[in-house]
Amino acid sequence: MSLETVKIAIADDHPLFRTALIQAAKKSLPDSQIIEADSFESLLKVINDHSDLELIFLDLNMPGNDGFTGLTRIRNAHPDIQIVMVSATEDPHVINKAISLGACGYIPKSAGLDEISNAIDVVLDGETWLPANIDIMEDENSEATEIAEKLSKLTPAQYKVLDMISNGLLNKQIAYEMHIQEPTVKNHVSAILQKLAVNNRTQASTLFQKLKQLEQ
Template sequence: MGDNARIIVADDHPLFREALQQALAPTMPGVSFVEAESFESLQAAVESCEDPDLVLLDLEMPGAQGFSVLTWLRSQHPALPVVLVSATSDAAVMRRAVDLGAAGFIPKSSTVDTISEAISAVLEGEIWLPEAALALDDAQLSEDKELARKVASLTPQQFRVLDMLADGLLNKQIAAELEVSEATVKAHVTAIFRKLGVRSRTQAAVAARRIESTTRPHA
């Protein structure tokens, strides 16, 4: 594990951020941490942190839904490894994250040794997943993988439009929420339809709900 690593810890729970840092510091000499509690503060942290080595990203980051933060990081900072940290232990969610460009996925229930092992592997350029995700049959993921590829092509703004569209909001309402013109929203919707390969708002909403369902632990 590299010395003097700079790690951005993005999670809205301050106690978890503190616990993670206390757990990792003894195994990573010289490591420094930058904290972020929302998508907005994460954007600022990535821009202000000099040569960060890794982002530890909570899957449920305030300010954006689902995988949109990961999508933004991969498009804007493709060389920066991102490891998702989440309460979910759903193997399909973990594999979906890697399909979208994550360098790893660590369940929050993991031991300190496991977290340390995962981060060490990622800093060495590897992809790290728990055994359950590695054992998942690829055939189970083929359809989801294709949808993930399409969703990964959306910009963060398009992802937000898609989420609102799935909630049944009209273009006028989406425009008001995002403080943009209706023409801009229409352009986004057209682009979303094209990228997802759908022809209606209903079909787009179904795709959005499939993505959203994978970001929640199954009952």
């Protein structure tokens, strides 16, 4: 990987690990521009403020990121941004699910600076980086892959409506939160049910809730 300028967001609520990721990124890409976020909401602001963002390091369990909902939300709205999941969890099942849902890499927090730097090079070269001795198990992650494929069909607005449905909000409340008309919400809901191949809001909510359970 050439030492070009790359804009990177590091989203983690642990300052020490953010520092480690910054050091690793600077080692691999000394001219990179790095922006920090300590919550998922602050990360969303970073994404909105920086349209040329290329790479995100996303903590699996940071505030505001329930399970894999953060990963799928960003992948849905910004498919061109590469996302590397970081976590203290080293369970191969969790790692495989992250890849199945669209992550381009998974870095355990036990990784050293050289290992993280190598992961950055691999990901920016368009390949998937996994810890040593971890293999992608296709059959095991068929459910995660199916969910990812269905969610990828939603527009960002529809994804947001689905998120609110899963939190129990009614159409009127969703309309208020999104500053749109209630008939527009109803149209979104109809499209969501069709794209997810479900019959009602409860089934749609259940499918979305599985994202929060996939790390278990």
